[in-house]
Amino acid sequence: MHPAMGDRRQEAALALSALLHLLVTLVLRMDDLSFPRSERIERSMEVEVVAEPRKPLPVPEPPPQHQPAPEPPPAPEPPKARPSPEPPLPLQRPQMKPAPLAETSAVPHPEPARPVQGLSADTGKFSRPAPAAGDLAQSAQDKVLAQVVAMWHFNSNALRGSDMVLSATLVINRDGTLSGPMHKDAPWNPDAVIKGYSGLPDGTTRRMLETFLLALRVAQPLKLPPDDGKPWPRRMLLRFKPGDLSR
Incomplete structure (x- = not known):
């Protein structure tokens, strides 16, 4: 190399x-x-560990209070017994001839409530009780009815055998006149005296009540028994079957 x-x-x-x-x-x-x-980078990236906040413990619900048992519904009231119907009032038989007057009635009558005066007609059955007699003795009431019937111009044969009943509640003054719209000098006003007058059909019942009201006015002043010292005016109730009258 x-x-x-x-x-x-x-x-x-x-x-x-x-x-x-x-x-x-x-x-x-x-x-x-x-x-x-x-190392510097690792030191700059420090992480702070924060403890997780504790959740509040759930509050236990209060135990349900004991509710009182509902009261049982009240027992239904027993049905009330219906009052027995009142017996029909006794009918009067008008006397065509004057009868001797008695100062007092032979049969005592209880003091009833004072009804409003007026005329009415039905078939003999009353929906509510009415007094059978008034402040006058029975013989005096018969005497008054006889005086009115004597002035009554009505053919009662049309009602013969029927159950039609005529009722008249009167308030009589000491001089024999009637009070209110039944007075002989009062204006003629059947609506103020006859019950349900405006609704009555033109027939026998309407004519019966109209002619009886006219007879009451014409018969005044009525003849009354001697004064017994009791206060006036007096009240009386007339109730009879026109079909029973004999002409």
């Missing part, structure tokens, strides 16, 4: 060795330089 070529190879090997040594040195220096930077 040529001595000059050997020297070149030796120089090249030395140069290569120096170059490798330089590379290793650079790599090591880079590692040394990179380590502090990573």
Whole structure:
């Protein structure tokens, strides 16, 4: 081998060795330089660990209070017994002839409520009780009815055999006149005296009540028994079947 070529190879090997040594040195220096930077980066990324807030414990619901048992519904009241119907009032039979007057009635009558005066007609059955007699003795009431019937111009044969009943509640003054719209000098006003007059059809019942009201006015002043010292005016109730009258 040529001595000059050997020297070149030796120089090249030395140069290569120096170059490798330089590379290793650079790599090591880079590692040394990179380590502090990573350490600084790691130190700057500190994480604060915060404890998770504790959830409030659930408040237990109060136990349900004992509710009183509902009261049982009240027992239904027993049905009330219906009052027995009142017996029909006794009918009067008008006397066509005057009868002797008695100062007092032979049969005592309880004091009833004072009804409003007026005329009415029905079939003999009353929806509510009415007094059977008034403040005058029964014989005096018969006497008054006879005086009115004597002035009554009505064909009672049309009602013969029927159950039609005529009722008249009168308030009599001491001078024998009637009070209110039944007075002989009062204006003629059947609506103020006859019950349900405006609704009555034109027939026997309407004519019966109209003619009886006219007879009451014409018969005044009525003949009354001697004064017994009791207060006036007096009240009386007439109730009879016109079909029972004999002409």
